[in-house]
Amino acid sequence: MKVLEPLIFEQSAEGRTGVDLPELDVPGQDLTALLPEEMLRQTEPELPEVSEVDAVRHFTRLSTFNHGVDTGFYPLGSCTMKYNPKVNEMLARLPGFVNLHPYQPEELTQGALRLMSELQDDLAEITGMDAFTLQPAAGAHGEMTGILIVKAYHQHRQDAKRTKVIVPDSAHGTNPATAAMAGYRIVQVPSNERGGVDLEELRKAANEEVAALMLTNPNTLGLFDENITEIARIIHEVGGLVYYDGANANAIMGLARPGDMGFDAVHLNLHKTFSTPHGGGGPGAGPVGVKEFLAPFLPKPLVKRKENGKYTLDYDRPLSIGRVRAFYASFSVLVKAYAYIRGLGGEGLKQASENAVLNANFLMSVLKEPYHLPYDRVCQHEFVITPKNLKSYGVHTLDLAKRLLDYGYHPPTIYFPLIVEEAMMIEPTETESLETLERFAETMIKIAEEVRTDVDLVKNAPHTTLVSRLDEVAAARKPDIRWKKSE
């Protein structure tokens, strides 16, 4: 049954309350005597007045309108919406972790510091780096931290001519945004016909003005760049550094290490690859790892193991770029990552990556017939298809995405990467069974068939959801996001 839920404000009735407060049994205070006048509001706040049960029903109903990894398949490419074991949630909620206070003295937080120290070491081993900071709050924040480290390194060498950062055209938008925020000019290099970096163009762009190259490998097409060591060599030869965007680490975790490929700095998205649910706005964590020569520039404090075996927060780091976040990190995310890594172990991490790659290649091999596959080669944890072969029916990727909603799936990422027209980017993740993948593939095949036989069914989708197509244009041009009491 399709029932739209009214806003909680629309369910409000004057004077109705959720709780009955007892009579005041202490002397009343005059607010105007306690607070300066400019802090006092002149009008009553417009808050909804509802009973407890109505509030509970409202939010419970809203929660059932949502689609999450716990309710269904969620192949949102580039985002790694994988299932995260609930045991890691339980561990992050252990009272000893939850009740920690960041101002507690070190002798009372040895367990937490040890966890952080060991996680730093584990992430360094997984990525082939020498030192890690856990501070950054998410992926883009990690990138920013990494590029500020690069900048500090060049400045420390008194090399002022480095004004550019090279970014491939397949990059996540956060890469050029990060470099621009750090004050660099962006030089974009095109992809070659195999979807990797065009080496000739890279050689042309590489000169002594280059501070760094930012690269995701596998890239946003889900393809591993086999030329990676040559790419790193070209940049190193002109004195630039090579930065690894770890957004796609889900394909290589335990199998290949950015440090071995020639990268100098890397960030990981713990909330994608290392078991923290995401998509709800956080918190995430984007630790940054670097090679030894960049370690002095890492943010401070760093967790350090002292000679007596005790752990401490090391602030004595004169070359550090400083703090990038209040306190120490998104600590509960670190606990989940630690639990995930230790739970799976080296072999388990490897298997997770292998399964992610296997699942993606299985779906790709089934879907390349009913759809168009722009780069036909073995993929990593995700791949990009398009409905180019169905173009004559006037159908767009958006229509296919909407039709998938009717079958209970969260659509894949659409219209990204930008270098593929009408892109549809599918990342099944490692936790899905063969049966789930087969059902999804059958649905995709069926939708391609529907396009041929009844294209309007697809173009007007979704039909079974609570609301059909929303006016995205009006929402973007004239956003109306604040409730106001109608006069």
Add this chain to the structure above:
Amino acid sequence: MTNPVELKYSKDHDWAKVEGKVVTLGITDHAQESLGDVVFVELPAVGDKIAAGESYGTVESVKAVSDIVAAVSGTVVAVNEGVVDAPDTLNNDPYGEGWLVRVEADDLKPLDNLLNVQQYEALLAEEEH
């Protein structure tokens, strides 16, 4: 929509119209078609310098945010505020009301690298395959 013969076109789907030293810049019909409904346009201010081959603004659609690349270097002498206020103008009339900026060019030479309408349409046909 037909691509006007009097314009010059870039491989990035931008167009340029030359009138003396003043060059009007915009994006092509194919560009607006691929972008989908445009919701936001960001342009430089009058007096700003722009450089050939570099981004001078952005166009945001419901699908993506794209850079607009300048075909010439020069000083911005006029900005189409109409398209900033009503971004759908870009979708409806990319070659007319949807022009973006007018630039007094430092040098008209870079325009020689642009395509004429036949070359541009050949490029579009090639991209189809």
